[in-house]
Amino acid sequence: MDDPLTLNGINGATGEYLVPPMTAAAAADLARGRPPEGLLASWFRAVVSVLKRPKLGLPMDVDPTNVGRAGWAVVLPAAAPPELLAAVQPLIDHRKKSVPPDRCKVLQYRPGEGMKPWLARHGVAPGTVDPRKVPYYVTLVGGPTDIPFDFQYLLDVEYAVGRLAFDTPDQLRRYAESVAAFETAGAVKNAKELVYWGPRHAADRSTQMSADALVTPLADGTPDDPPPAAAQSYRSRTFKGADATKARLLETLHGTPPAVLFTASHGMGWPKDDARQRPAQGALLAQDWPGFGQVGPQHYLTAAEVEDSANVGGLVAFLFACYGAGTPAFDNFLTERGRGPVAVAPAPFVAALPQRLLSHPNGPALAVVGHVERAWGYSIKPPGAGSQVGPFRDFLGRVMAGEPVGHATKSFSERYAVLSSELLSYLDPSAGVPKPTATELAACWVERNDAQNYVLLGDPAARLRPSDLKG
Known part of the structure; x- marks a missing residue:
């Protein structure tokens, strides 16, 4: 039996998954409405x-x-x-x-x-x-x-x-x-610290994967790689599972600011005609959430809850969450048979939470990296390859070393380019590669779109000042 594909995101109106877990074969059925000679051709x-x-x-x-x-x-x-x-x-x-x-x-x-x-x-x-x-x-x-x-x-x-x-x-x-x-400035107020925050919900494959296969190897390291914080002589704190509450995240944002914040959680999603979509789409769902079928404002962090007294100045944040950076007008992954792409918003927009962090009255963050659209498990576990956290580790290491944030994200854009080339080879009859099954083609399509949708919000030339951070 196919291992279900895991998608990130909770529907704020119902408390259920935005899109239920599905097999690769089911994803193939949903992806078939996008003919390569049409919408995809110009991209490739x-x-x-x-x-x-x-x-x-x-x-x-x-x-x-x-x-x-x-x-x-x-x-x-x-x-x-x-x-x-x-x-x-x-x-x-x-x-x-x-x-x-x-x-x-x-x-x-x-x-x-x-x-x-x-x-x-x-x-x-x-x-x-x-x-x-x-x-x-x-x-x-x-x-x-x-x-x-x-x-x-x-x-x-x-x-x-x-x-x-x-x-x-x-x-x-x-x-x-x-x-x-x-x-x-002559000095900066940020601590030389990396903070991880990652809920892990019962009976939820998505956050179990992000907590176990993303946050844990980054925070604790692996037999082959030390934690990126230790490699750059930064301190680190980890709030995972039961510790990844909304209160902990608010404390992090309102206390002495770390240099880097990395979150991995569900992002909230709303129907396109719901008044809550624009202010709350991509809000971070905390461990406080009791489970499917019930969700309320007390369970997730929105832009409005980052108070004017918060301390986010000089922060670089990576928000791994559904719609964490923004929302397109049409679904990048799924189609309705015979009707084309699914409309998810009246118009595309940048998420409110990173906007708030980057325009904060007490001093804005330097940069926020996040995902436009839903985030799939392919970002963490590509098909047949096991856990792959290299792009995330590379980003964190480069940022903490003081490289410009825009250059620190290059591993993500390079992965997108490689997957685009692979998908074209599947679709090009002259490429000389075996014709893929519908399931293989859909998996490649989804993995490539997922890699595409990481974006940087902020000035790409901005960078931390490692030697001036508070030790």
Whole structure:
């Protein structure tokens, strides 16, 4: 019998799974409504046009962790109001102090523009990163209705891409000013500490997997790899299972701030016409939840519960949760037979919790990494490979070492590119690979989309200051 595929996410209206566990064969039935010659074709052509180039990334003489050499840009929608540029100007002015003029740019995104035409308009092609034309570090300014998530996914294959999306220009200005202040202050308030938080619910395969196969090997290490915190001389605290309560998470956010926070939990999801969707989608479900069939606000953490007195300034957070970073308008995985993709929201949006952390009045976080859409168990246990925490370990280690957060996420975008290439080989009759079964094709489709949907919210050039953290 097929091992059920495990999806992340709890329906806030019912207290049940957003999508029940299913076999790979059932997933194949749901994925068959997406013909490769239609919706998928442009995706695969774009990604593979990058992969077929003789090299990827920056010129060999450019260190990607040196923002001054790699370059930095903001990208605003072509129709952006003047106050949007004015709000991000403090960050632009700050970057200009360390990035040469020919590598520090303000660029535009035009409605409906794909990644490849956008690059071509600026004089470069996929596979050719020229920081003097399009810098390596790219900060998108605007929500996914202005600059689509799809554009971010594809550009991030080669570039270090982040997004700043807020409800008001004042929130954007607060973030911009805070990054400049954090990087120039004489001291920082963050502890040299990594905090893990991961509920483990009874009769719930999803959080049992995330607690046992993700949080545990990261926090405790494995026979082959020490814990990433110890490898970088950081302290660590772990709240797992019974300790991963809502109160513990609130204490972490309202006490002395750690440098890094890593959470792995269910994210809350809501029907597209529910008034709770926009403020609570992606909220983190705590150990307090008693189980299926009942769920209330006391069981999950929303943006509104991060009080103005919280201490999240200078924090880098990784939120492994369904909809933890945002929500698309249409389901990236499932279709209704004969009706096409399932609508999940009136319009795509960035999640409220990371928005709150990145615009906090007591000092914003530096960056939040999370998932757009649901998170599948494939992120932790790919088919037939066992537990694979390498990309997560790599991200944490790079961030704690002081690398820019946008470069620290590259293992995720590289995995997405490799899986896209594998899926194309399945779909290309000239590739010379055995024709996959419907189940194998669906598994590859889901695994690839799951890898695609990790995004960075925040300035990709932001970084911790390891030598200045409180020991």
